[in-house]
Amino acid sequence: MIERIRKVESKAALAAAVAATLTAGCAPSGQEGEAAEAAESFVKVVNVEVSTIELSDFTTYIRLTGEVEALNDVTVSAEESGAIERFYVEKGERLRLGQPIAKIRDNVLAAQVREAEAAAKLAAERYERQRRLWEDEGIGSEIAYLETKYQAELQAARLETLEARLERTVIAAPVRGIFDERLVEVGEMVAPGTPVARVVDIDRVKVVGGVPERYATAVTVGDPARISLEVFGGEEFQGVIEFVGSTVDPRNRTFPIEIVIDNPERLLKPRMVATVEIANDRLQEVVVIPQTAVLRTEDGYQALVVAREGGEGNGELFARARRLELGASYNNLVVVKTGLSLGDRLIVVGQQIVEPGDRVRIVNAAELAADGS
Template sequence: MKTRKIGFGAFAGLVLAAGLSGCGGTGEAAESEPPEAASARVISVEVEPVQLAAFTEFVRIVGNVAANRDVTISAEESGVVRQLYVDKGAHVRAGQPIARIDDQVLRAQMERATAQFRLAEETWERQRRLWEDEKIGSEINYLNAKYNAQTAKASANELRARMERTVVRSPISGVLDARMVEVGSMVSPGAPVARVVDTETVKVSGGLPERYAADVTRGSEMRVGFDALGSTEFMGKVQFVGATLNEQSRTIPIEVTVPNSGGVIRPGMVANLQVARRATEGAILVPQQAVLRRENGYVVYVAVDRDGGTVAEVRDVIPGVSESGRVVIEQGLQPGDRVVTVGQQQVSAGDRLRIVNG
């Protein structure tokens, strides 16, 4: 019985010793194994080297196109429209007849006034010879005859002028854009007959923000574009700059005239106006999408060579004005810096970069 107990104790001691020995061997092996190196993140990007370039800042405003001259022609005499000379859409010259109003009544009145004038003139001539040459008659008869002749002449001239006004004429050269009457229509003085627009030159009206008041003056040249006409641009000249400010919009009214010999610019179109405000030589320009907004300002990522590779470095920058998708960097970059322009949203400072555009 005693022998059994000794054997069990010895066996247990051997098992315990073997377990401790095994644990100790495992710990030493773990300590002697070298640590695994962490894998570095590699981001594929495109870069653009910073270069000095000329930059022009433009003032941009939106305007509306109107005809240089837009005239609604009204009747000056009453009567029935007897004849129309021009169709809508046709070109007319200044002074060209557009319509004719019935003139029968006026014609009869003019013929009577003309006859009365001839009689009064003949009477005056005879009375003048009698009084001035032979001193026959009285001075009052002489003066009455003179007055009657002058009055009759004025009446005849008035009716002749009214007769001429029965023919409605265009006061300007342009296009007959609308016609408000037809043959047989009854019109009275002041009734609209037709509308003529002159689009050889068009007028663009817009509002200039007050901060640019010193940059645009009468005679300034402006580039004018239209969304409806694609990339075609026209040159215009500022003909009017308002003397007062619109208090609601804080803008100054301006008018720009634009030659339109081809007739492609139509009244009612929306125009994009721009005028050069400031030109800078040797500006640092980067694509606008390369500049990222952060809580404390703006940054760009720059590719720099370090430790045998290319890594991303973040730069705080101060952006200036922008133009056509590019922005001037006032501070933070130097010529030769390689700015990340594609992939910058996925980049963090210290990331390794793979430049895919060479």
Template sequence: MQKTTYFLISFCRLVLLVLLTLVGVALLFGCSSSSGEEPQEASVPRRVNVVIQEIVPQEIRDVVLLPGSAEPWLSVDLAAETAGRVEKLSVREGDHVRVGQVIAQIDVTALGAGMARARSAFELFEDQLRRRERLFLEQIIHEEELDQIRSEKVQAREALRQAEIEYDRGLLRAPSPGRVNTKLVEVGEFVDRGQVVIELVNIDKIKVQVQVPEMDVRFLEVGQPVLVMVDAFQGQEFQGVIDFIAFRGDPATKTFRTQVVMDNPEGKIRPGMIARVLFLRRTIPDALAIPLPSLIDRGGERLVYVEEDGLARARQVEIGVIERDRIQIINGLHPGDRLIVAGHREVDEGTAVVVR
């Protein structure tokens, strides 16, 4: 009896131990499973803040910007008209001069002496002619003697005229108003006839020479206004006008020399400065134009995004002319479309958007 009771107690203990072991294993695996898994949350669609601009027809200008070089309105190399010593220079570099102003004297002392001798000789023949005419009237001399003195007076007058011309050639005068850009000789130097003494420039107006491609020159005409930008004056625009278009193009470059003239009353634009000229080829009155930064280039495809019912929609577009920060859209957009102009690089087709 005691053995049976002992056996039952041992069996119950064994069963209890097995049950406890199984419960422990179950609890262990349950905790491991729950600790390795995060709680699932509901998926929330991504929404991007955007700014839109409604597409409306507007005017856009088809323009071309071409480089050029500024030149003086007038540039004159004043050369000596007679050989001799430079006796006087009346100007310095940078001086303003007026038309007809004497700026240099060359050998005028000797030329002046020659002119004085010629004038004295002419006056002598004038006096002799008057006396001979009285003698002829009194029939004291023959007509042949009177004719001879008349001929000598004519020769003296011509000699005086030549002497005055030579003297005037020694006075170097400004042919136009302007500034002395370069002085090439000094007082006391001997110069030959034809030697350049002074370089004179007029910059009250400036010429800009531009080489215009043959595909663009057909849009231009003399008298057409243009805008000129000078690299030395960033952010400033100057008004100009087309003054000349070459009738014959450069066979090597297929360009046509086009001259633009602009006022320069303050003289701040100087010859040699780099300029850029904005030529108007044509005006498109009802173009669909968008901000240039809103255009996206992906692998050669040009895309924009529009907002439709709270979603971003991609549109493939065909572009036209560019005017500064605007670009014409030929195909792909329509009036009234809501173009995404900010946030467009953060969206894809179908992205939910919030219009700000």
């Protein structure tokens, strides 16, 4: 708010009026009338623009800064030991769930699988022969029968384990997304747990931020949120709050939230900085005015309105002060609890150079038409 300052023009007008009075006192009687007429016509009229007060809905927002993150950002690791034999895809390619990314050399495991297949087959044949002898002809012992049975099961389990290990030499995408980074090269040795590739899914992203603790009751899962990024010229993206933290960070007295946004065109990238707005207070049918129309005084706040005096339709227009009680504010707008009424013509341009009681002239066309001037 800007403190009101009486303009130099007012002093100049006063000096001119005094000079005119002195001149009239020294002039012949014929010139006194002319001087008086001139002084009467010298009245300051300030051009102003006004806005007619109406009721409207008003929403305040919690505004915070967040950072874009991929909804799925996965480091894919090897599950078997060996040298990287090849990569099936190039960086930047889009991957399906389960699509092969790389291959670990499997010659040793493949040989072990072939050996296990033969051992399992032999054990199964021995078991089947012993079963027939024991169950059908009563030949042999139960111990011999059980030994061949357990041996067949053991060899089958060993084969299953080796086949699973052989399958794991193909490193596949655990999620759908973009093959964003290769972390090893062909020929490099890896062990279980060695990072091999990074897969990022940005078809949906999340914006992570911290909400001041005073808004703890205003933010809940499922609430909508608006997200804008400076790089896109303020274009807004719509998201939904899908996570609200249960604890407050003692360092900055905020609690974390995550907002999920559909990103089909992949415009939003991880690590981008975003502005988040979450609806807080929703007020209906209230008086809302620009903050620039509010003037600070020693006693509080006031605004200037235009009032016609001296007859409907042909009276003069004057600036009149109204003391204000203000409410919530957001984005250069403020709610007026008391002080203005429906239909009041609020001065929104020129209020800094007008004093209460000054004559004014409305210059914005729409309000002139409504006034009939």
